[in-house]
Amino acid sequence: MLEYKNDKWKALLALGPTLVLMAIFTFYPIFNTFFTSFMEGYTFNVWYDTRYAIGWLEHFGETIVRTEYDAAGNIIGETSTFVGLGIGNFVRLFKDGTFIKALKNTAIIVIVSVPISVIIALLISVALNGIGKLQGFFQTVYFLPYVTNTIALGLVFSVMFASRSGLVNSLLVSLGMEPVAWISSLGTNNNPTYASALFVLTLYTIWNGLAFKILVFLSGLQSIDKQYYQAAQIDNASRWRVFSKVTVPLLSPMIAYITITSFIGSFKTYTHVISVFNGRYGPASDPNMLITVVGYIYDALAQMSAMGKLAQASAAALVLFVIILLITLVQLWVNKKKVHY
Amino acid sequence: MQQDLFMTDDEKRRYKVKKVFTKIGIYIFLIIIALFIVIPFYWMVATALRSTNELGKTSISFFPEVWHWENFPGAFKFAADRNASFLRFYLNTIIVGAATTILSMISVTFAAFSFARLNFKGRDALFAIFIATMMIPGEIFVISNFSTISAWGLNNTYTAMVLPFIVDVFYIFFLRQTFKQIPDELYFAAKVDGTSDFKYLFKVMIPMAKATLTTIFILSMMGTWNAYIWPNLVATSPDMYLVSNGLLTIYRDIDGTGTILNYQMAAATMVTVPLLIVFLLLKKYIMRGVSRSGIKG
Numbered sequence: 001m002l003e004y005k006n007d008k009w010k011a012l013l014a015l016g017p018t019l020v021l022m023a024i025f026t027f028y029p030i031f032n033t034f035f036t037s038f039m040e041g042y043t044f045n046v047w048y049d050t051r052y053a054i055g056w057l058e059h060f061g062e063t064i065v066r067t068e069y070d071a072a073g074n075i076i077g078e079t080s081t082f083v084g085l086g087i088g089n090f091v092r093l094f095k096d097g098t099f100i101k102a103l104k105n106t107a108i109i110v111i112v113s114v115p116i117s118v119i120i121a122l123l124i125s126v127a128l129n130g131i132g133k134l135q136g137f138f139q140t141v142y143f144l145p146y147v148t149n150t151i152a153l154g155l156v157f158s159v160m161f162a163s164r165s166g167l168v169n170s171l172l173v174s175l176g177m178e179p180v181a182w183i184s185s186l187g188t189n190n191n192p193t194y195a196s197a198l199f200v201l202t203l204y205t206i207w208n209g210l211a212f213k214i215l216v217f218l219s220g221l222q223s224i225d226k227q228y229y230q231a232a233q234i235d236n237a238s239r240w241r242v243f244s245k246v247t248v249p250l251l252s253p254m255i256a257y258i259t260i261t262s263f264i265g266s267f268k269t270y271t272h273v274i275s276v277f278n279g280r281y282g283p284a285s286d287p288n289m290l291i292t293v294v295g296y297i298y299d300a301l302a303q304m305s306a307m308g309k310l311a312q313a314s315a316a317a318l319v320l321f322v323i324i325l326l327i328t329l330v331q332l333w334v335n336k337k338k339v340h341y
Numbered sequence: 342m343q344q345d346l347f348m349t350d351d352e353k354r355r356y357k358v359k360k361v362f363t364k365i366g367i368y369i370f371l372i373i374i375a376l377f378i379v380i381p382f383y384w385m386v387a388t389a390l391r392s393t394n395e396l397g398k399t400s401i402s403f404f405p406e407v408w409h410w411e412n413f414p415g416a417f418k419f420a421a422d423r424n425a426s427f428l429r430f431y432l433n434t435i436i437v438g439a440a441t442t443i444l445s446m447i448s449v450t451f452a453a454f455s456f457a458r459l460n461f462k463g464r465d466a467l468f469a470i471f472i473a474t475m476m477i478p479g480e481i482f483v484i485s486n487f488s489t490i491s492a493w494g495l496n497n498t499y500t501a502m503v504l505p506f507i508v509d510v511f512y513i514f515f516l517r518q519t520f521k522q523i524p525d526e527l528y529f530a531a532k533v534d535g536t537s538d539f540k541y542l543f544k545v546m547i548p549m550a551k552a553t554l555t556t557i558f559i560l561s562m563m564g565t566w567n568a569y570i571w572p573n574l575v576a577t578s579p580d581m582y583l584v585s586n587g588l589l590t591i592y593r594d595i596d597g598t599g600t601i602l603n604y605q606m607a608a609a610t611m612v613t614v615p616l617l618i619v620f621l622l623l624k625k626y627i628m629r630g631v632s633r634s635g636i637k638g
Contacts, residue, residue, distance in 0.1 A: 005460050006460060006461065007455075007459035007460050007461050007538065008461045008462070010455075010459055010538055010539075011455045011459045011461040011464070014451040014452070014454055014455045014459070015451065015452055015455045017448060017451075018448045018451065018452045018508050018513075021448070021504070021507055021508045022471075022474075022508050024489065025482065025486055025489075025504070025505040025508070026474050026482060026508065026510075027474075028485065028489075029481060029482045029484070029485030029486055029489075030474070030477060030481060030482075032485040032488075033481045033482075033484050033485045036484075036485070120374075123370075124370075124371070124374055127367045127370055127371055128371065130367055131364070131367060131368070131371070134368075134371075138371050138375060140621075140624065141375045141378055141379065142374070142375070142378055143620075143624075143628065144378060144379070144382070144617065144620070145378060146631065147563065147616050147617060147619070147620040147627065148382075148613050148616060148617070149566065149567050149584065149585055149588075149609075149612050149613060149616065150567055150569065150585075151567075151569050151585040151588055151589055152385075152585070152588055152609040152612045152613050153381055153385075153609075153613070155588065155589070155605060155606075155609055156381045156382075156384060156385045156388075156606065156609060157381060159384065159385075159388050159602055159605075159606060160380075160381060160384050162602075164396075164397065164398070164399050165395070165396045165397065165398055165399070165400070165401045165602075167380070167384050167403075169399070169400065170399075170400040170401050170402070170403075173399065173400035174400060179399065179400070207377065207378065207381065210378070211631075212631060215628060215631060239363070264478075268478060268479075268480070270570065271569055271570065274569075274589070275589065278589070278600060279589050279590070294480060297480050297484070298483075298570065298574070301483070301484055301487060301574065302574070304487070304488065304491075310484070310488060313484050314484055314485075317478070317480040317481050317484055318481075320478055320480060321477065321478050321480075321481060324478055325476075328476075
């Protein structure tokens with residue numbers, strides 16, 4: 001009966017507004033960002049100074065020379081720009097030291113934080129699953145980070161690891177040890193190192209991401225048939241053997257899902273960095289120390305009225321998209337071989 | 342149980358002792374992790390209650406020397422001295438959150454209804470396209486939407502903060518699944534009684550999907566409460582800041598280098614606590630929704 005009715009007009013009425021919004025804010029951006037990343041010499045012209053103006057369409061395919069002015073209106077130099085479509089934005093991107101640094105930082109953050117947080121979450125979930133009474137209580141406690149403002153708690157971590165009056169350094173001093181310059185300097189020659197800054201950032205990433213992982217793992221664990229564990233018990237299998245031969249294989253779809261989402265999530269790390277370092281991408285002594293790809297994109301976007309910045313942001317976003325797509329495909333391929341459904 | 346069949350009494354006792362010790366080990370592990378989760382919350386409140394003097398020391402005690410509750414009104418006053426109002430940030434967040442959530446729920450309900458109950462050409466293909474957009478990283482959308490919003494001259498307006506977030510494909514998917522579970526027989530019965538499709542939606546489908554709609558409501562409000570990236574782009578004037586942006590930008594020294602820690606942490610506490618209360622009250626709905634979504638990864 002349902003197959004024979006035709007609700008074309010009703011559907012248009014019900015879906016229409018949603019489709020209009022989707023067209024503007026979802027479908028158009030996909031094409032627009034893709035297209036913009038190949039537009040060279042393009043300036044986003046809404047409120048910019050007319051002296052910089054280039055009519056992108058009027059000068060399509062030309063190389064034009066622009067005079068650069070400073071704020072006071074003095075000539076500070078000339079630059080020539082190709083106007084048209086090409087891969088120049090990508091070439092410039094990979095020649096930009098900051099972008100390479102951002103790629104490297106992001107890769108390091110991903111490689112360090114994803115395995116650690118997945119393994120910790122797995123251990124916690126298995127431990128939680130093994131206890132009776134207090135399970136609900138612990139689960140509620142572990143869920144708290146999820147419902148907190150990422151910026152607010154990132155700032156708390158920056159306070160906890162502050163060189164003066166921080167929790168960790170106060171603890172170290174009271175134990176008779178030297179305070180450490182975790183994320184802020186301790187005097188002129190004692191600046192935070194890359195490792196200490198990365199440590200604090202990773203700790204916050206783990207803290208913030210545990211809740212969701214535990215929730216998924218625990219619901220997975222609870223759906224595993226008890227018979228497998230009873231069989232293992234009859235065979236007198238050790239705890240480790242039960243964990244590695246029964247729990248992990250039977251939980252592999254959840255592990256695969258969590259690994260993929262964590263990979264994607266940490267490739268887009270941004271708010272964690274900005275809050276732990278109090279509005280910067282690193283300690284005051286090196287404010288770009290841990291800049292990420294997404295941070296690079298938003299920095300470029302914030303200056304989009306400057307020549308080529310919008311295209312630069314789009315190109316970087318496209319690179320991010322390709323990386324994420326590749327990771328997803330590789331993991332799906334690995335999962336096909338390893339995951340037991 | 343099974344052990345009784347194979348074990349001697351001595352073995353049984355050893356097995357029991359071992360079991361008790363593993364249990365203690367598990368609890369110690371869980372308590373350590375729980376402390377790791379809770380200590381940042383404590384430190385936030387503790388820092389908020391300390392005097393500026395105390396926070397200047399290299400090493401401080403775990404508990405504040407004197408509890409300076411006046412830091413909480415102080416945080417508001419500090420913002421006022423910087424020509425900003427933290428109350429305004431709250432108000433902005435609530436206005437943007439409520440507007441986004443209400444409009445979003447209307448759009449989501451009708452869209453999910455169309456995909457679950459109506460019949461039209463290309464329905465399944467359109468739904469597949471909707472779902473596919475979930476795979477694309479948000480930055481792609483943000484870049485283009487920011488130029489759209491700027492071109493429309495909507496910077497520093499509530500509209501700019503609401504409009505791009507009304508449609509949410511995940512919520513459409515989530516609600517459609519719930520609508521799909523409502524048995525067809527109910528629909529046929531309603532049709533026999535001469536009920537129109539839209540009346541059926543309001544009288545039957547929406548009441549039956551109340552739990553899912555509640556979850557969507559909470560997740561959507563939480564999303565605005567935590568929003569930072571988009572508001573930071575489109576709201577450049579302190580009048581339009583949401584709480585996250587206010588927290589990160591206001592509590593600085595006049596030269597912008599140092600941070601006024603106790604006031605910042607007092608403000609952070611006031612941003613965190615409302616959400617914690619909502620969570621404890623509506624735990625069931627939130628955890629149910631999150632386990633199916635994973636928006637925050």
